[in-house]
Amino acid sequence: MTDQDITFAIEKPMLGRVANGIFWxxxxxxxxxxxxxxxxxxxxxxxxxxxDEASEEWRxxxxxxxxxxxxxxxxxxxxxAHVCDFVLRxxxxxxxxxxxxxxxxxxxxxxxxxxxxxxxxAINEGWMTLCDLLARPVRESNxxxxxxxxxxxxxxxxxxTHGSMLRNETYSFARAGTFLERADNTARILDVxxxxxxxxxxxxxxxxxxxxxxxxxxxxxxxxxYRWLNAxxxxxxxxxxxxxxxxxxxxxxxFCYSAMRENLSALSRLHGKEGSAHxxxxxxxxxxxxxxxxxxxxxxLHEFLLDFIGGNASIAxxxxxxxxxxx
Amino acid sequence: xxSATSDKFDEMHRADGSVRPAYRGYQEWLEEQDPALMRRxxxxxxxxxxxxxxxxxxYGDDDAEERLIPFDMVPRIITGSEWRxxxxxxxxxxxxxxxxxxxxxHRQEIIRSGRLPERLFRNNAAxxxxxxxxxxxxxxxxxxxxxxxxRTGPDEFMVLEDxxxxxxxxxxxLENRETMMAMFPELFTRIKVQPVSNYxxxxxxxxxxxxxEGAGSKPSIxxxxxxxxxxxxxxxxxxxxxxxxELVEGSDLRVVxxxxxxxxxxxxxxxxxxxxxxxxxxLDPLTFNPDSVLGIPGIMDVYRAGNITxxxxxxxxxxxxxxxxxxxxxxxxxxxxxxxxxxNVDTWRCADPDSLKYVLxxxxxxxxxxVHGSGGYGMLIGPTASKKEVRAxxxxxxxxxxxxxxxxxxxxxxxxxxxxxxxxxxxVDLRPFVLCSPEGIDITPGGLTRVALKKGSLVVNxxxxxxxxxxxxxxx
Numbered sequence: 001m002t003d004q005d006i007t008f009a010i011e012k013p014m015l016g017r018v019a020n021g022i023f024w025x026x027x028x029x030x031x032x033x034x035x036x037x038x039x040x041x042x043x044x045x046x047x048x049x050x051x052d053e054a055s056e057e058w059r060x061x062x063x064x065x066x067x068x069x070x071x072x073x074x075x076x077x078x079x080x081a082h083v084c085d086f087v088l089r090x091x092x093x094x095x096x097x098x099x100x101x102x103x104x105x106x107x108x109x110x111x112x113x114x115x116x117x118x119x120x121x122a123i124n125e126g127w128m129t130l131c132d133l134l135a136r137p138v139r140e141s142n143x144x145x146x147x148x149x150x151x152x153x154x155x156x157x158x159x160x161t162h163g164s165m166l167r168n169e170t171y172s173f174a175r176a177g178t179f180l181e182r183a184d185n186t187a188r189i190l191d192v193x194x195x196x197x198x199x200x201x202x203x204x205x206x207x208x209x210x211x212x213x214x215x216x217x218x219x220x221x222x223x224x225x226y227r228w229l230n231a232x233x234x235x236x237x238x239x240x241x242x243x244x245x246x247x248x249x250x251x252x253x254x255f256c257y258s259a260m261r262e263n264l265s266a267l268s269r270l271h272g273k274e275g276s277a278h279x280x281x282x283x284x285x286x287x288x289x290x291x292x293x294x295x296x297x298x299x300x301l302h303e304f305l306l307d308f309i310g311g312n313a314s315i316a317x318x319x320x321x322x323x324x325x326x327x
Numbered sequence: 328x329x330s331a332t333s334d335k336f337d338e339m340h341r342a343d344g345s346v347r348p349a350y351r352g353y354q355e356w357l358e359e360q361d362p363a364l365m366r367r368x369x370x371x372x373x374x375x376x377x378x379x380x381x382x383x384x385x386y387g388d389d390d391a392e393e394r395l396i397p398f399d400m401v402p403r404i405i406t407g408s409e410w411r412x413x414x415x416x417x418x419x420x421x422x423x424x425x426x427x428x429x430x431x432x433h434r435q436e437i438i439r440s441g442r443l444p445e446r447l448f449r450n451n452a453a454x455x456x457x458x459x460x461x462x463x464x465x466x467x468x469x470x471x472x473x474x475x476x477x478r479t480g481p482d483e484f485m486v487l488e489d490x491x492x493x494x495x496x497x498x499x500x501l502e503n504r505e506t507m508m509a510m511f512p513e514l515f516t517r518i519k520v521q522p523v524s525n526y527x528x529x530x531x532x533x534x535x536x537x538x539x540e541g542a543g544s545k546p547s548i549x550x551x552x553x554x555x556x557x558x559x560x561x562x563x564x565x566x567x568x569x570x571x572x573e574l575v576e577g578s579d580l581r582v583v584x585x586x587x588x589x590x591x592x593x594x595x596x597x598x599x600x601x602x603x604x605x606x607x608x609x610l611d612p613l614t615f616n617p618d619s620v621l622g623i624p625g626i627m628d629v630y631r632a633g634n635i636t637x638x639x640x641x642x643x644x645x646x647x648x649x650x651x652x653x654x655x656x657x658x659x660x661x662x663x664x665x666x667x668x669x670x671n672v673d674t675w676r677c678a679d680p681d682s683l684k685y686v687l688x689x690x691x692x693x694x695x696x697x698v699h700g701s702g703g704y705g706m707l708i709g710p711t712a713s714k715k716e717v718r719a720x721x722x723x724x725x726x727x728x729x730x731x732x733x734x735x736x737x738x739x740x741x742x743x744x745x746x747x748x749x750x751x752x753x754x755v756d757l758r759p760f761v762l763c764s765p766e767g768i769d770i771t772p773g774g775l776t777r778v779a780l781k782k783g784s785l786v787v788n789x790x791x792x793x794x795x796x797x798x799x800x801x802x803x
Contacts, residue, residue, distance in 0.1 A: 013592045015590065015591055109564070124380050
């Protein structure tokens with residue numbers, strides 16, 4: 001038996017470096033898109049509130065994105081103009097939407113032979129469009145156009161991926177990256193607003209600040225689906241239930257985990273074996289399966305979300321480890 | 328429509344303004360086009376290239392990390408019979424180059440016979456003692472060669488340069504055609520042009536035929552790139568994609584169990600053929616430049632053990648040397664037993680005292696090039712250089728004459744480009760791409776036409792403001 005006769009479970013495995021590039025490319029795209037949603041919801045909120053509350057809202061946007069420290073180094077107020085500029089395009093913010101898109105494009109370039117021309121063009125054109133739109137500070141009158149463009153460009157890349165890519169491991173890494181990032185973003189949004197949801201079982205049906213809850217839903221593009229399911233009723237229990245446990249809503253934690261499970265098992269089928277990522281996925285899954293929203297509130301929403309975010313990070317590093325993202 | 332009025336040979340128009348046969352079909356089509364529409368098409372082309380990301384990086388240019396090579400939408404047209412004659416000459420030359428490489432690294436018959444002075448390659452930095460006595464898989468050194476041709480008259484094609492190291496530009500040959508077909512589909516319905524789009528498949532087949540013996544029936548092929556910051560990265564990614572090969576960087580590779588292997592999601596997997604777009608010097612830090620992070624430590628040992636094919640073979644850069652070039656007519660005759668079908672441009676070797684004297688006396692008339700230079704850098708174009716530049720160059724030349732060759736300033740042929748004011752003639756060259764494997768020599772009809780966009784300029788290099796054209800070989 002010579003070297004050439006050895007048969008591998010997977011015939012043409014991709015490069016570890018490329019798998020890493022693809023995984024992160026889709027994380028960046030997803031994060032850019034979610035950031036745009038968060039800003040749009042924040043902006044809407046600020047419009048309907050007094051100055052103090054508006055500034056509180058902008059601060060919470062920064063907290064959700066983990067950008068407070070970086071921001072505070074450069075500004076001493078929380079105005080919409082400053083926050084939006086910092087989050088969207090500031091050179092002082094390495095996590096800006098523009099640099100996120102740029103990183104996605106750099107990864108796409110580095111992994112050019114692993115993606116289709118359609119995906120490459122979607123990302124490259126998206127990047128060109130955003131470079132244009134974000135070349136100068138965005139005026140408030142153009143903010144919605146710019147945020148819409150960010151969501152649209154990311155959606156186009158995702159659509160091209162869905163419509164043109166072979167269902168092989170490249171696709172699984174792309175999808176795993178997308179849903180891991182999405183789960184993380186949803187959990188962070190909930191965590192920053194948890195104090196609105198936490199004590200609220202007792203408040204069902206009372207005169208709560210529905211504007212704040214509406215804001216949570218909007219930052220996840222969930223307002224329409226939620227209204228349709230609940231006929232306009234707004235209460236903490238059902239909102240938390242919806243965003244955490246409803247498997248039909250594509251940005252809920254349960255939906256994201258179901259998609260991640262699916263893609264991880266596609267990988268294990270291809271490779272003929274499971275690894276530490278599958279184990280981490282099972283452990284993280286136990287946080288969600290069989291739980292009711294009451295169980296989660298009993299545990300404490302904040303604690304639950306912290307565990308969830310931690311579990312998510314373990315899955316990400318186990319994937320990187322199992323599939324040799326770096327040497 | 329303007330036409331060339333000087334004594335230079337214009338490939339489209341005769342001196343009386345009439346159109347040569349190769350361009351007749353194109354001219355007929357052009358006359359039917361609305362000039363305003365043509366201008367609009369011209370700006371379309373640029374956005375097409377931007378979108379597709381067909382860019383190249385310019386070193387030392389921070390502002391424009393990725394630039395476009397200007398594309399001109401007037402095709403450069405060669406008739407089928409012109410091409411048949413040319414390709415015979417190209418094939419002969421590449422056959423000779425490959426035989427020459429083998430001889431240089433083995434018995435050196437050409438030196439023993441006194442046809443080539445030994446110092447020529449002894450002083451050559453591209454000469455690799457590590458290759459002496461070693462025969463690469465399939466006996467192939469020059470897997471891919473780019474032969475730069477210039478034209479001075481109806482039947483006068485000559486070779487300006489041989490690129491046996493790592494000829495680049497083939498992605499532009501392919502994308503220029505795609506762009507033309509997207510912009511002017513009806514042109515291709517009317518005029519039958521020999522296709523170029525199968526080049527990547529032919530390249531993959533040719534490389535696979537050069538795989539080492541133990542490689543099995545489906546050799547694994549990878550393209551080695553220095554990475555996304557390299558000026559030709561687009562081409563590396565493009566070729567890997569089109570061939571269905573892996574695009575690898577040095578950090579993906581490691582020598583494991585006597586084979587060069589790549590780190591995949593499923594562990595290390597062997598590579599049989601490495602089409603490297605990394606220079607010899609950076610290929611193996613254990614053998615060459617110890618600071619290189621672009622290469623693979625130990626790859627030369629694997630190579631010498633016959634367990635991987637490296638394309639092109641290390642050490643083929645010797646053939647790119649312009650002093651060696653000046654001996655090509657002798658080299659072709661020595662290895663093929665025939666007269667060279669494609670002539671060289673007359674060349675004075677400044678190492679030779681009589682030639683040096685002539686060159687120094689006629690600097691204002693000549694083009695002087697460094698023997699190891701490339702990309703249009705480090706050369707003097709006498710007729711367009713300032714007195715000061717000529718003086719400075721004279722000093723360099725006197726200090727190191729063996730470093731230079733000189734050539735007459737040729738009346739290079741022109742081909743029209745599209746300008747706002749209509750067609751205008753500009754100087755062009757042609758780089759056909761030639762594949763070599765044990766199964767034979769394969770030349771894709773056409774090649775890359777580079778064009779000097781500045782009026783009167785003779786420098787076609789993209790790093791110096793040159794552009795490119797789609798190059799047609801008519802299917803007639």
